[in-house]
Amino acid sequence: MLMTVQDFETAARMRIDPVHADFIAGGAGDEITVRANEEAFRRLRLLPRVLRGSAERALDISVLGSRARTPVLLSPTAFHKLVDEEGEAATARAAAAAGAIMIVSMASTVAVEDIAAAAREAGEHGDPPPLWFQLYIQPDLGFTEALVRRATDAGCAALVVTVDSPVRGAHERDLRNGFLDLPPGLRCEHMVDPREGGRVHPIAMSPVISWEHIDWLRGTTSLPILLKGALHPEDARLAVRHGVDGLLLSNHGGRQLDTVPATVELLPEIAAAVAGRIPIVLDGGVRRGTDVVKALALGACAVGIGRPVMWALAAGGEKGVRRLLELFREELDHALALCGASGVRGLPPDLVRAPAWGPASAHTEREGGA
Ligand SMILES: Cc1cc2nc3c(=O)[nH]c(=O)nc-3n(C[C@H](O)[C@H](O)[C@H](O)COP(=O)(O)O)c2cc1C
Numbered sequence: 351m352l353m354t355v356q357d358f359e360t361a362a363r364m365r366i367d368p369v370h371a372d373f374i375a376g377g378a379g380d381e382i383t384v385r386a387n388e389e390a391f392r393r394l395r396l397l398p399r400v401l402r403g404s405a406e407r408a409l410d411i412s413v414l415g416s417r418a419r420t421p422v423l424l425s426p427t428a429f430h431k432l433v434d435e436e437g438e439a440a441t442a443r444a445a446a447a448a449g450a451i452m453i454v455s456m457a458s459t460v461a462v463e464d465i466a467a468a469a470r471e472a473g474e475h476g477d478p479p480p481l482w483f484q485l486y487i488q489p490d491l492g493f494t495e496a497l498v499r500r501a502t503d504a505g506c507a508a509l510v511v512t513v514d515s516p517v518r519g520a521h522e523r524d525l526r527n528g529f530l531d532l533p534p535g536l537r538c539e540h541m542v543d544p545r546e547g548g549r550v551h552p553i554a555m556s557p558v559i560s561w562e563h564i565d566w567l568r569g570t571t572s573l574p575i576l577l578k579g580a581l582h583p584e585d586a587r588l589a590v591r592h593g594v595d596g597l598l599l600s601n602h603g604g605r606q607l608d609t610v611p612a613t614v615e616l617l618p619e620i621a622a623a624v625a626g627r628i629p630i631v632l633d634g635g636v637r638r639g640t641d642v643v644k645a646l647a648l649g650a651c652a653v654g655i656g657r658p659v660m661w662a663l664a665a666g667g668e669k670g671v672r673r674l675l676e677l678f679r680e681e682l683d684h685a686l687a688l689c690g691a692s693g694v695r696g697l698p699p700d701l702v703r704a705p706a707w708g709p710a711s712a713h714t715e716r717e718g719g720a
């Protein structure tokens with residue numbers, strides 16, 4: 351029975367090519383940050399209040415004009431057709447049914463128009479939250495602008511610009527496995543260039559992308575823009591100054607620069623830097639309802655999940671992702687009830703106790719003896 355995120359991973363591994371499982375699980379370098387994300391959540395403690403709960407908890411959110419029935423959104427992940435023949439269309443149907451925002455990856459194997467159609471189909475009897483679109487700004491700005499227009503026309507309600515990838519992270523598992531390209535028959539649908547008779551461009555990750563490009567994008571679109579992957583508080587302040595509407599506080603699930611801190615560890619500092627001027631969504635290592643509570647109490651308005659969605663899709667297709675999102679909902683509601691909270695909004699930071707991070711705890715660990 352699929353009762354935890356770990357169960358989905360175990361089930362997925364029984365069904366998919368180990369090379370693809372490595373692509374999903376893996377990170378950059380020694381994968382120190384991959385592990386740090388989950389470990390940081392485990393180290394945090396919840397300190398509940400008593401005699402103040404409510405019969406039902408409100409889990410709905412509204413962020414940058416997008417309303418959702420859950421604060422757990424689907425972070426952008428590439429190549430869903432690697433693990434399911436319907437790929438991102440199946441994921442979108444599950445997200446729409448759960449009332450969850452899905453961020454469509456620029457590197458998706460289904461086109462945004464078809465993903466949007468799938469979401470509408472599943473949300474037919476309700477009102478599904480809109481999709482958001484993730485973008486790597488390409489040095490070819492004409493191509494980038496056309497893609498932004500395409501995502502906008504498809505109904506995407508926000509742009510998530512990934513800025514932690516001036517070059518691609520060193521995914522050593524993929525290098526060892528020789529997994530350097532998509533298998534025949536699959537392609538990044540958004541990289542098909544109509545100007546060049548349908549040639550498929552590689553996604554450029556370019557170190558020349560700068561704040562000027564963010565200014566350019568700001569002038570090109572009226573959609574809300576979130577930056578994904580800014581980790582330094584000074585960059586968070588700069589984002590506000592450059593007219594960015596929100597942050598997706600993310601270290602790319604440990605797949606870009608290895609040894610950067612866990613995102614939840616950075617959250618209080620980033621929240622202080624933006625001081626409520628723009629909303630913060632956090633991803634990286636969110637595996638439990640209690641993790642969601644911790645992130646929201648420390649200043650995020652929502653959280654994203656990456657690998658769990660890929661495992662669920664691989665384990666059970668659309669039904670698998672539906673079950674995963676239901677599981678997060680059940681766990682979140684349960685954790686909130688136990689915390690004496692009436693919903694996901696306005697959770698106070700004193701709900702979370704953090705051990706001393708940094709040199710003091712490192713010293714204690716050494717003394718404990720390894
Ligand atoms: C298989 C995989 C593919 C990813 N593809 C993208 C992508 O196309 N664009 C992007 O900005 N981030 C991408 N990410 C990073 C996720 O958006 C997210 O930041 C990360 O997975 C969150 O951490 P988690 O996996 O621990 O939940 C990818 C992550 C994984 C695991």
Ligand SMILES: CCCCCCC(=O)C(=O)O
Nearest residue numbers: 428457518552553602605
């Ligand atoms: C060169 C293809 C880039 C796909 C981007 C996928 C991604 O971000 C990841 O972490 O993997």
